[in-house]
Amino acid sequence: MNSTLSAPSIPADTSEARRYNAIKRWIGISDFVLGLVLLLLLLVTGWNVTLRDIAYRISSQNYVLAVLLYIVMLMLMSKLLGLSLDYWGFRIEHRFNLSNQKLRSWVWDEVKGFLIGMVLGSIVVELLYFIIRTAPQYWWLIAWAAFLALFVLLAQLAPLVLFPIFYRFEPLQDEELKSRLVRLSERAGTRVRGVYKWNLSEKSKKANAALAGLGNTRRIILADTILDHYSPDEIEAVLAHELGHHVHKHIFKSIIMHAGITLAGFGAANWVLHYAMERWHIFETLSDFANLPLLVLVWTVLWFLLVPAINAFSRYNERQADRYAFRSIASVTPFISSMNKLADQNLAERSPSKLVEWFFHSHPSISRRVAAAEQWAESPEDTRGREAGSSGDISAL
Numbered sequence: 001m002n003s004t005l006s007a008p009s010i011p012a013d014t015s016e017a018r019r020y021n022a023i024k025r026w027i028g029i030s031d032f033v034l035g036l037v038l039l040l041l042l043l044v045t046g047w048n049v050t051l052r053d054i055a056y057r058i059s060s061q062n063y064v065l066a067v068l069l070y071i072v073m074l075m076l077m078s079k080l081l082g083l084s085l086d087y088w089g090f091r092i093e094h095r096f097n098l099s100n101q102k103l104r105s106w107v108w109d110e111v112k113g114f115l116i117g118m119v120l121g122s123i124v125v126e127l128l129y130f131i132i133r134t135a136p137q138y139w140w141l142i143a144w145a146a147f148l149a150l151f152v153l154l155a156q157l158a159p160l161v162l163f164p165i166f167y168r169f170e171p172l173q174d175e176e177l178k179s180r181l182v183r184l185s186e187r188a189g190t191r192v193r194g195v196y197k198w199n200l201s202e203k204s205k206k207a208n209a210a211l212a213g214l215g216n217t218r219r220i221i222l223a224d225t226i227l228d229h230y231s232p233d234e235i236e237a238v239l240a241h242e243l244g245h246h247v248h249k250h251i252f253k254s255i256i257m258h259a260g261i262t263l264a265g266f267g268a269a270n271w272v273l274h275y276a277m278e279r280w281h282i283f284e285t286l287s288d289f290a291n292l293p294l295l296v297l298v299w300t301v302l303w304f305l306l307v308p309a310i311n312a313f314s315r316y317n318e319r320q321a322d323r324y325a326f327r328s329i330a331s332v333t334p335f336i337s338s339m340n341k342l343a344d345q346n347l348a349e350r351s352p353s354k355l356v357e358w359f360f361h362s363h364p365s366i367s368r369r370v371a372a373a374e375q376w377a378e379s380p381e382d383t384r385g386r387e388a389g390s391s392g393d394i395s396a397l
Helices: 015-045 047-058 063-095 103-134 139-166 175-187 232-247 250-280 289-328 333-346 354-360 366-378
Strands: 169-171 195-198 209-212 219-223
Touching (some): 015 047, 015 063, 015 289, 015 354, 047 063, 047 289, 063 103, 063 289, 103 139, 103 289, 139 209, 139 250, 175 195, 175 232, 209 232, 219 232, 232 250, 232 289, 250 289, 289 333, 289 354, 289 366, 333 366
Parallel strands (some): 195 219
Antiparallel strands (some): 169 195, 209 219
C-alpha cells in the first residue's frame, strides 16, 4: 500500500507564473489570429491568384515547380508576419529567467525550423496536388490515407532525424539509473532502444523527459535539467507516467482519433472546394493550387472547433497514465514532488481557471494531478489489479 500523505502538497500559483502563462497564451492567440487574417486576406483580395500567376511565370508554366514556388512564397509571408511574435516569445523566456539560449542560437534555430518546414511542407503539398490531378474524384480519400501514413512515418523518424537537428543527445552514463528505467519499461511490456541524455540546458532552464519514437525507434530521453535536479525515485515516477501511455495504448488511440479528424477534414475540404468552384466560380479546377489558402483555412477552422474535445480526450489519457504510475511505484510521494518541481522549474500554473484548462490545456492541472495522487495514497485501488505486467513527454505542463 502506498504511504499516506497527511498534508496538502499543492502550493499556490505565484503572480510570476500567472503573468508568464497569460502572456504565452496571448502570444498563441495572436499567432492564430494573424494566420487566420493572412488566409482571409489572400482569398478576399485575390492575392492567392496573383501569387499563383507569378509562380507560373517564374517557372515557365511548369506545374510542379510552380507549386513549389507558391509554397515558398506563402511560407515566407507567414514567417515574416509572425516573426515579431516569435521574437517576443524568445524575449519572454529570458524575461522570466527560463532560457539559456543566445540570440544567435535562436536565430539559427528559427532558420533551421523554417527550412525543415519548407521541405516537409513542399513534400506534403506536392503530394496533395499530385493526388488531386491523378484522381480528382477520390482525391480526398487517397490523400487521407497518404497523410496518415506520413504522420506515422514522421513519428518514427523524429527521434532519429528531427530532434538531433535542434538538440544534442548522448547515451545516459548513469548505469544504475539506466538499468532501473529499463526494468521499469520491461515491466510495462515495452522495449526501448536506449536511454539518452538530452542536453536541454544549452537552450532552456525548463525540465522535460519523454518516451519518444515508435517501434524500433522508441527510446527514453531525459533532459539534463531533470537529471541534475531530480532524485532517481522522481525520475522513475516521471517515466512511469510515460509508460502508462504505452500500457493503455494511448498512441494507437491518438492515431485513430487523428485519423477520424483527418478524414473529416479532407471530406470538408473536398466539399468546400467543389462549392467554391461551382457556386463562387473562383477556381476552374480542383488542381488549381491557388485554392491552397482555402484548404488551409478549412483545416484551421475545423481544428479550432475541435480543440476542446481533443484536449478533453488528452486529459483523460493523462489521468489514466498517472494512475498507472501510482500503481507502478512504491510511493506516490516522488510523483507529487516531481510535479511540484516541474511546476516551479517550468513556471507552470498549478491551478488555472476552468475555462483556461478546458480550452488550452492538453493535461490536467498540476493541482488536480497532485490531488489525485494524494487521494490514491489515502485510498489506493486493489493492488491485486496492478498493471505492471500489461500491455509519450512527461506531461507538458
